[in-house]
Amino acid sequence: MKKVLSVILLCAMMCIMLSSCGGETLTLKVYNWGEYISEGAEGSYYTVKEFEKWYQKEYGKKVRVIYDTFNSNEDMYSKISAGAVSYDIAIPSDYMIARMISEGMLEKIDFSNIPNYSTLNDSFKGLYYDPTNEYSVPYTYGIVGVIYDANQVDESDANGWDILWNPKYSGGILQYNNPRDAFGTAMYKLGIDVNTTDKAEWDRAAEELKAQYPLVYSLVMDEIYNLMETGEAKVGSYYAGDYFTMLDAQSENVDLRFYYPEPTNYYVDAMVILKGSENKELAECFINFMMSRDAAVANAEYTYYASPYEVVYTDEEYLEDLGEETIDILYPPIDNFAEQYNKYAYRNLPVEMLDYINTLWEKVKIN
Amino acid sequence: MKAASKVFTAIIFIFLFAPIAILVVFSFNDAKSLSVFSGFSFRWYKELMIDSSTLESVRNTLILALAATGISTVMGTAAAVGINRLRNKWIKNTINMVTDIPMTNPDIITGISLMLMFVFFGRLFGKADSLSFTTILISHVTFCLPYVILQVLPKLRQMDSSIPEAAQDLGCTPTRAFFKVTIPEIMPGIITGAIMAFTMSLDDFVISYFTSGAGFQTLPVRIYNMTKKTVTPKMYALATIIFFVILTLLLISNLTDEDASEKRRNRKEQRKANKT
Numbered sequence: 001m002k003k004v005l006s007v008i009l010l011c012a013m014m015c016i017m018l019s020s021c022g023g024e025t026l027t028l029k030v031y032n033w034g035e036y037i038s039e040g041a042e043g044s045y046y047t048v049k050e051f052e053k054w055y056q057k058e059y060g061k062k063v064r065v066i067y068d069t070f071n072s073n074e075d076m077y078s079k080i081s082a083g084a085v086s087y088d089i090a091i092p093s094d095y096m097i098a099r100m101i102s103e104g105m106l107e108k109i110d111f112s113n114i115p116n117y118s119t120l121n122d123s124f125k126g127l128y129y130d131p132t133n134e135y136s137v138p139y140t141y142g143i144v145g146v147i148y149d150a151n152q153v154d155e156s157d158a159n160g161w162d163i164l165w166n167p168k169y170s171g172g173i174l175q176y177n178n179p180r181d182a183f184g185t186a187m188y189k190l191g192i193d194v195n196t197t198d199k200a201e202w203d204r205a206a207e208e209l210k211a212q213y214p215l216v217y218s219l220v221m222d223e224i225y226n227l228m229e230t231g232e233a234k235v236g237s238y239y240a241g242d243y244f245t246m247l248d249a250q251s252e253n254v255d256l257r258f259y260y261p262e263p264t265n266y267y268v269d270a271m272v273i274l275k276g277s278e279n280k281e282l283a284e285c286f287i288n289f290m291m292s293r294d295a296a297v298a299n300a301e302y303t304y305y306a307s308p309y310e311v312v313y314t315d316e317e318y319l320e321d322l323g324e325e326t327i328d329i330l331y332p333p334i335d336n337f338a339e340q341y342n343k344y345a346y347r348n349l350p351v352e353m354l355d356y357i358n359t360l361w362e363k364v365k366i367n
Numbered sequence: 368m369k370a371a372s373k374v375f376t377a378i379i380f381i382f383l384f385a386p387i388a389i390l391v392v393f394s395f396n397d398a399k400s401l402s403v404f405s406g407f408s409f410r411w412y413k414e415l416m417i418d419s420s421t422l423e424s425v426r427n428t429l430i431l432a433l434a435a436t437g438i439s440t441v442m443g444t445a446a447a448v449g450i451n452r453l454r455n456k457w458i459k460n461t462i463n464m465v466t467d468i469p470m471t472n473p474d475i476i477t478g479i480s481l482m483l484m485f486v487f488f489g490r491l492f493g494k495a496d497s498l499s500f501t502t503i504l505i506s507h508v509t510f511c512l513p514y515v516i517l518q519v520l521p522k523l524r525q526m527d528s529s530i531p532e533a534a535q536d537l538g539c540t541p542t543r544a545f546f547k548v549t550i551p552e553i554m555p556g557i558i559t560g561a562i563m564a565f566t567m568s569l570d571d572f573v574i575s576y577f578t579s580g581a582g583f584q585t586l587p588v589r590i591y592n593m594t595k596k597t598v599t600p601k602m603y604a605l606a607t608i609i610f611f612v613i614l615t616l617l618l619i620s621n622l623t624d625e626d627a628s629e630k631r632r633n634r635k636e637q638r639k640a641n642k643t
Contacts, residue, residue, distance in 0.1 A: 029581050034592030039420050041601075046419070066582035067420070069592040084486050085581050086496035222594055245596060249399045276495050 026063040028282050031076060031087040033269070034069040036140075038295075038302035045298030051289050055282075063282065080274065081105065088277040089286060094268045095348045097136050098129035106135045107273040113284035116291035116311075123337035124308040127268060128347065136270035137287055140241075140305035143332065144184075144265040147228055147243050148235040150255040161189035161261045163235055165208075170215040172234030174227060177219035179361035180346060181265075182209060185237060188263050188344070195347045199356060206360040210367050219365075225249070228256060239267075240330055241305035258329055266337075266345045268308075306330045387610060394603035411604040418601060424589040425605070431500075431575075431585060432568040435507035440561040442508070443515025448549070450516070451523040470513040478577035481506045485578065498580030506578040507568045514567060515560035522556030523549075555624050562620045566613055 030048070040046030048065045055063045068087070070076040073096040079085050081103070092100065100106050111117050120138065130136045148158055152172065157163050164173055164185060176182040186208040187194045192201045217233050227233040228246050231254040243258045250256050271290065273283045289295055293311045297318045300307040312318055313331055322330070349357070397406035415421065446466065453459040469477060482498070489497020530552065534544040550557075572587035579588060590602055 031581075033595055034589070035596040039418065041414060041418055043417075068581055068584050069589065071592045071595055082482070082486055083490060084482055084496065084498045087581060242596070251403055 024062060026061055026279060026282055027066060028063055028089070028279065028286055029066045029068070029087040030286070031068050031070060031080075031085075031090040033091065034071060036069070036091065036269075036303055037067075038298040041302075044302065045294060047290070047295050047299060050295065051286060054289060055285065065286075086276055087274055088279065088283040089271055090274055091139050091269055091271050094127065094129040094270070095346060097270055097272060099348055100272065101130065101135050105275055107275050107277055107280060108134050109137065109273055109287070110280070110284055113281060114288040114291070116288045119291055119296075119309045119311045121308050121310060121334075121337075123334050124268065126338050126342075128342045128345070129268075130270070136272045137291070138268050138270045138308045139290070140300075140303060141266065141268045141308055141337075142239040142241055142305050143260060144237055145240050145243065145258050145260045145329075146235065146237045147246065147256055147258050149228070149231055149233075150257045151253060152231065152234040158257065158259055159261070161185055164237065165189070165212050165215070167215060169234045171217050173212070173216050174218060174220050174224055174233045174236030175209075175212065175216045176237075177221050179357050182219075182361065182364075183357060184265055184346065186212070188261065188265070191263075194265070194344065195349065197350065197353055202353075202357060202360060206364055209361075209364045213364060213367055229254065237261075239305070241303060243329070244304045244326060260332060263340070263344045266341045268341070268345075304330075390603050391607045391610070394600060394607040396600060399600060411600040414599075415601045415604045421586075421589065421601065421605065424584050424586045427583055428569060428586040431503060431507060431583075432565050434504055435511050435568040436561050436565040438504075439508045439511035439515050439564045440557060443512050443560060443564075444519050444553075444557055446512070447516045447519035447523055447553075448545075451520060466513050466516050468513075469510045470517075474510075474571070474573035477510060478506070478574040481509070481574065482577040496581060498578060500580065500583050503575060503579045503583060503585075506574050507571065510571070510574060511564035511567055514563040515557075518560035518563060519553055519556040522553040526552045555626075555628075558623055559620050562616050566616065569609070569613070 038045045038047050040049070048067050052063055052065055055061065068085075070079070073092050076090060076092055077096060077100070080087065080090070097106070114137070117137065124138045124141070125133050127138075146158070146161075146163060148163065153163070153169060157166055157168065163169070164175070166173075175185070183202065183205050184194050186192075186205040187201075190205060190208060192205060196202070218227065220227060220236065224233075224236050224238055225242070225246055228236060229249045230251050240258065240260075243256065247256050271287050273280060273287075277283050290299070291309055291311070293315065296307060296309050296312045297315050300309075300312045300318065301321055307313060313327075319327055392404065394411055395407050395409070396404050397408040397410055398404075450459060450462055450466075453462070481502075485497045485502045526549070531544045531548045534548045535541060539547065570587060571585075572591060575585045576588050576591070579585060584592075586605070590598065593599070593602070
C-alpha cells in the first residue's frame with residue numbers, strides 16, 4: 001500500500017518538476033475571468049494552445065501559457081496586491097483598472113508591439129479609466145438591458161426602466177442583489193448621475209427602491225439565469241451577452257426578449273500588463289494575438305459579449321454564425337460610445353460614499 | 368408512531384439525496400436546461416472528455432489529493448504512534464487538542480492564515496509570487512493530518528500492547544516489530560484515515576482558494592470561477608463521476624473496517640476457546 005503510494009507520489013512530483021523547468025521554454029501567465037475565452041469546447045478554437053503554436057512558428061521559441069481564472073475583480077485584486085500570485089496579463093473590468101493604475105500596479109503598454117491595435121474601434125479610446133490609452137486594451141464590452149418574458153409581459157410595457165416598477169408584474173420582478181447595481185436601476189430611471197457624491201440624490205434613489213421592493217420577486221445575481229429561463233420570473237435586467245446565454249436554455253413556454261432602456265450602464269473589460277511581468281514583450285505579443293481575427297472571433301462567439309474589434313464585428317462568418325437578430329441586440333449603434341460610457345458607467349466611489357450606500361441598501365431591504 | 372417514524376426517515380433521505388439525484392439525472396440531459404429533461408444522452412460526458420482545461424484541473428486535484436494523502440498518512444501514523452506512547456497525560460491531552468485544531472478551525476481562517484504566512488515568507492525571501500504547488504500541498508497536508516491521527520489513534524489504543532512486545536521477546540528488533548506487527552494491526556485505521564484525507568483534499572475549496580498559486584487551479588476553484596456565467600452541465604457530469612468515485616471509496620473503507628473487526632472478534636473468540 002505504502003510502496004504504491006510513494007511511487008505515485010514520486011511520479012506526481014516528477015511530473016510537476018518536469019513541466020516547470022523544461023529547457024528554453026518561456027512562460028506567460030494569464031489571469032482572466034472564468035468562462036471568458038474560447039477553450040476548445042465542442043471542437044472550437046483553443047485560444048491559448050493556438051497562441052503557443054503560433055509563437056513557436058513565428059519566433060522559434062517554445063512558450064507555455066499558464067492560464068488561470070478568477071471570479072471577481074476584487075478576488076483578483078486582493079490576490080495580486082497581496083503578492084500571493086504574480087501574472088503577466090490580467091483582464092479586469094474598467095473601475096478596477098482605474099484603481100490599479102492609480103496604485104501603480106500596471107505597466108505601460110508598448111503599442112509598437114501590437115500592430116493589431118488598429119482594429120480597435122476609436123469609440124473605445126479615451127475611456128475614463130485609462131483616458132490616455134496607455135495601460136489597457138479593451139477585450140469586451142457590454143451594455144445593461146431589460147430582459148422580459150413576452151408570454152407574461154405586454155409588449156407595450158417594454159420600454160425604459162419603468163417596467164421594473166410596474167405593479168402589473170408584481171411578484172415577477174427581479175432586482176440586483178448588490179447595492180451598486182440596484183441603485184443604478186433607480187438612478188437611471190430618475191435621471192440621477194450614478195457617480196454623484198450628493199447624499200440627497202442617493203436618498204431619493206433609495207425611496208424609489210423602497211417603493212419597488214414590495215413588487216420584487218427576488219434579489220438575484222447569477223440566480224437570474226434559472227429564474228428567467230424557467231419563466232419563474234417575468235422581468236429583470238442584465239447584460240446583453242448574458243441574455244443570449246439565457247435564450248439558449250429557455251424553457252418551451254418562455255419567450256425571452258430584450259431591449260436597452262436609456263440611459264443605462266456600460267462596462268468594458270480590458271487586457272492589462274501587470275507590474276513585475278518578467279517578459280513584457282511576450283505579454284504584448286499575446287495581446288496582439290488576442291486581437292487577431294481568428295482568436296478574436298472565436299472568443300466573441302464563445303463569450304457572447306460584444307467585441308470592440310473591427311475584425312470581429314465586420315467578419316462575415318461571425319455575423320452569419322450569430323444571426324442578424326443577435327447582432328442587432330449585441331451591437332447597438334455606438335458612435336458616441338465613449339461619451340455615453342464616460343457619462344453613465346459606474347466609477348469607483350469614495351469609501352465613505354460606499355458605506356453610506358450600503359446602509360441605505362440595508363434600510364431598503366428591511367422595509 | 369411507527370408509521371410516523373418511517374415517514375420521518377423518508378423525508379430525511381429525500382432531503383439528503385434529492386439534490387444528488389437531480390444532479391445525476393440532469394447530467395444525462397440532452398439539453399442545457401435544468402427544468403426540462405429532453406432526452407437521455409452522454410453529450411455532456413463526451414464534452415467533458417474533450418475539455419482539456421477542466422481535465423487539467425481534475426488532474427491537478429488528483430495529483431494534489433494523492434500527494435497530500437501520501438504525506439499526511441505517513442506523518443499522521445507516525446504522530447499517532449508517538450502520541451500513543453506518551454506517558455504524561457497532560458502533555459498527551461494537549462497534543463491531542465492541538466492536532467485537532469486544523470480540523471475544528473473554520474476553513475476560511477485556516478485558509479487566510481496559511482496564505483498570510485506564505486506571503487510573509489515569500490516577501491522575506493523576496494519572491495514575486497509566494498504561492499505555488501508546494502504551498503497548496505502544505506496546506507492540504509495540514510488539514511488532512513488530524514483526520515489520519517483521529518483514525519489511527521483508536522486502533523493503537525485497541526491493540527494489545529503485549530503483541531509487539533511478544534514479537535521483540537521472540538527476537539524482533541523494535542523497528543521490525545513495528546513494521547511486522549504494529550502496522551498490520553492498525554492498517555484498517557491507516558486506510559480509513561488515508562481515504563478520509565483523500566476525500567477531504569479532493570473537495571476542499573476554501574483553503575485551496577487562498578493558497579493555490581499560478582498555474583495550479585484545482586477543480587473546486589475552477590467550478591467556482593465558472594459561476595460568473597452559468598455552470599455548464601459538463602460540471603454535472605463531472606460531479607456525478609466524482610460522487611460515484613467517492614461512494615466507491617467509502618464502501619471500500621467501510622468493508623475493510625468490518626472485515627478487520629470481524630477478524631479481531633474471531634481471534635478473541637479463539638483466544639477464549641484456547642484458554643478453556
